Structure formats: C-alpha cells, structure tokens
Amino acid sequence: MINRQQLEKLTINELESKYPFIITFFTDNKLDVEDYSDDTFIEYLEHFTEEDIEEWAIDTSKLIEDIIIYINRMLEFLGIKEDKSVDSLTIIAGHDKSGNDEGFGEITINKSEIISIVGPTGSGKSRLLADIEWTAMKDTPTGRSILINGEEPDKKWRFSSGNKLVAQLSQNMNFVMDLTANEFLELHAKSRMVENEEEVIKKIIEAANNLAGEKFELDTPITSLSGGQSRALMIADTAILSTSPIVLIDEIENAGIDRKKALNLLVSKEKIVLMATHDPSLALMADKRIVIKNGGIHKVIKTGKEEKEMLLELEKMDKVIKAMRTSLRKGELITNSVN
Numbered sequence: 646m647i648n649r650q651q652l653e654k655l656t657i658n659e660l661e662s663k664y665p666f667i668i669t670f671f672t673d674n675k676l677d678v679e680d681y682s683d684d685t686f687i688e689y690l691e692h693f694t695e696e697d698i699e700e701w702a703i704d705t706s707k708l709i710e711d712i713i714i715y716i717n718r719m720l721e722f723l724g725i726k727e728d729k730s731v732d733s734l735t736i737i738a739g740h741d742k743s744g745n746d747e748g749f750g751e752i753t754i755n756k757s758e759i760i761s762i763v764g765p766t767g768s769g770k771s772r773l774l775a776d777i778e779w780t781a782m783k784d785t786p787t788g789r790s791i792l793i794n795g796e797e798p799d800k801k802w803r804f805s806s807g808n809k810l811v812a813q814l815s816q817n818m819n820f821v822m823d824l825t826a827n828e829f830l831e832l833h834a835k836s837r838m839v840e841n842e843e844e845v846i847k848k849i850i851e852a853a854n855n856l857a858g859e860k861f862e863l864d865t866p867i868t869s870l871s872g873g874q875s876r877a878l879m880i881a882d883t884a885i886l887s888t889s890p891i892v893l894i895d896e897i898e899n900a901g902i903d904r905k906k907a908l909n910l911l912v913s914k915e916k917i918v919l920m921a922t923h924d925p926s927l928a929l930m931a932d933k934r935i936v937i938k939n940g941g942i943h944k945v946i947k948t949g950k951e952e953k954e955m956l957l958e959l960e961k962m963d964k965v966i967k968a969m970r971t972s973l974r975k976g977e978l979i980t981n982s983v984n
C-alpha cells in the first residue's frame with residue numbers, strides 16, 4: 646500500500662521501477678512524464694501553468710488521489726506483496742516515571758539515520774529500545790506508541806520470527822543452547838534462507854573475530870564464548886545475516902570489543918539505527934541524540950558541526966585509551982610513552 650506521504654518522496658523513476666504498471670496510469674491520463682523522471686509526481690504536476698490547467702482541464706489534486714488509488718488497487722489485484730521496507734519510525738510521546746507527559750508530541754526517525762540515546766543509569770534508555778522492539782501501543786510502562794511508516798504497525802511484526810522488524814542487540818546476552826558457533830550460524834542462515842550458507846558463515850566468523858580480542862573457531866561451543874566474543878558474534882551475525890530494517894543496540898561499549906568497528910559494521914544506508922550509549926564518541930557519531938531523564942524523552946539534539954569536530958578530539962583520546970588498554974591486557978606497565 647502507498648499513501649500520500651510516501652508518494653511525495655518517490656521520484657517518477659522510482660515509482661516506475663517499484664510499480665511498473667504505473668506507466669498505464671500515465672498514458673491513460675495523457676501525462677507525459679518522460680522529461681521528469683527525477684521529479685516526484687507532485688513536482689511534475691506543479692510544472693503545469695495556469696493556462697495548461699485550464700486548457701486541458703487538469704485537476705491536480707484529483708490526479709494525486711487517483712494515482713494512489715490506482716497503485717493500491719493494482720497491488721491488491723495483482724496480489725503483490727511489497728517488500729517490507731521501513732522508511733520511518735515515529736515515537737509518540739507517553740509519560741516519564743512520575744507520570745508527567747513527555748512534552749515533545751512525536752519524533753520521526755527516517756531511514757539511514759543513526760540515533761543515539763543518552764541519559765543517566767536507570768533513566769530509561771533500554772526501556773525506550775524495548776518500546777520500539779515491542780512496537781508499543783500505549784501498552785508499556787511509558788505509555789508511548791510507535792508508528793512505522795506513519796501508521797500503526799501490523800501486528801505480525803510483533804510475532805513473526807523470520808523476517809523481524811527489529812534486530813535487537815541487548816545488554817544481556819545469555820546463550821542457553823548447546824551448539825557450536827557453526828551450528829548456531831547454520832540455524833540462522835537456514836531460517837533466513839541464504840543461498841551461499843558456508844560462505845556467509847565464514848564471513849560472520851571473520852567479522853566477529855575482527856571485533857573480538859581472542860579468536861574463536863567454527864567448532865567452539867557458543868556457551869564457552871566469552872562475553873565479548875559472544876557479543877562480537879551477535880553483532881557480526883546481525884550485520885551480515887539480518888534483514889531487519891531497524892537495528893537497536895544497547896551499550897556496545899562494555900563488551901571489550903572494538904566498538905567503532907562494530908558500529909560501522911551494523912550501520913547501513915538502508916536501516917534505522919538506535920543505540921543506547923554512555924560513550925561520548927559513539928553518542929556523537931549519531932546524527933541526533935535523544936536525551937532521557939527520569940524515564941521520559943527530555944530533548945533531541947542534532948549533532949552539529951562543532952560537535953562533529955569535537956568527535957575528532959575524542960577519537961584521539963580514544964586511541965590513547967585503547968593503546969593503554971592493549972598494554973594493560975598484555976601485562977605491560979602503563980607509562981607515559983603511549984602518547
């Protein structure tokens with residue numbers, strides 16, 4: 646299904662590749678869109694002059710209405726199930742721990758955006774991620790609601806296990822299964838129906854080992870992975886195998902893995918990424934950050950130019966800390982020379 650907001654965002658080119666039958670609509674309505682493939686349909690309609698509109702009796706608002714109805718009828722008629730692309734996620738305000746309304750109305754996050762979530766320990770960062778994972782409908786302690794593409798999400802998102810809406814990397818990762826890393830990944834690959842299973846599994850293990858300190862092998866039982874290694878495995882698995890359009894990350898930093906590498910692996914153009922963090926560099930890597938206070942969303946801050954410059958400073962400091970951590974892990978003494 647398509648709605649007006651979605652129509653406003655698609656160029657004629659995109660419309661034609663997404664809905665090939667749309668060409669019939671253009672010819673039936675004698676709309677010559679050929680030179681406007683990079684414009685949206687609405688922009689195309691705006692090029693008509695008043696004279697054109699009068700001479701040809703063009704009713705632009707009716708055409709907009711008609712094209713939406715046409716696309717939706719054709720989709721229904723053809724029985725086409727569209728890929729579940731998620732273009733936006735909206736958080737509708739609830740209340741904080743004291744029951745005060747969150748003052749923001751609603752916040753919309755678009756595809757390709759990275760949002761960090763900051764706030765004191767116990768303030769409600771994980772709670773916000775959980776609201777999104779559960780696609781809350783005023784049925785969680787915060788009273789928030791979550792919309793997907795501007796609409797109440799389909800209930801199937803909540804319960805489907807294969808193609809999930811949300812990939813969640815949670816703070817606590819407890820494996821209960823008695824499987825080797827390979828068996829575990831095979832299970833995942835099978836349930837996601839990848840074709841080149843072996844290759845994909847190899848890639849995941851490689852990526853995981855690139856994040857973690859001590860390497861593990863395909864036949865290592867997942868229950869004997871260390872905290873950092875299992876975290877690295879889950880991150881690599883999510884990044885490479887998951888098709889979920891929304892990625893939620895709860896504190897990547899405490900696992901002792903390379904958090905910047907991990908974030909880069911997880912972030913992809915097509916996704917919406919939300920990450921709760923206490924780490925200043927990670928917080929500033931995001932496009933915006935949500936500040937949580939007493940269980941409520943207190944502020945949304947855009948990472949401006951000045952902060953992005955500060956990020957470079959922070960990265961320098963991180964490098965120093967990382968070098969010290971490596972020395973410490975190797976049993977060396979920390980001296981002034983790391984600078």
Ligand SMILES: Nc1ncnc2c1ncn2[C@@H]1O[C@H](COP(=O)(O)OP(=O)(O)OP(=O)(O)O)[C@@H](O)[C@H]1O
Pocket residue numbers: 740741742743764765766767768769770771772773786787921939940941
């Ligand atoms: N608006 C709210 N109304 C009621 N309870 C809330 C609200 N927000 C959060 N809580 C509750 O507060 C507790 C702490 O929240 P949460 O675990 O999300 O904190 P956190 O910010 O993730 O902390 P940490 O940094 O330690 O991970 C949880 O039990 C959560 O359900």
Ligand SMILES: [Mg+2]
Pocket residue numbers: 770771772816895921
């Ligand atoms: Mg938390």
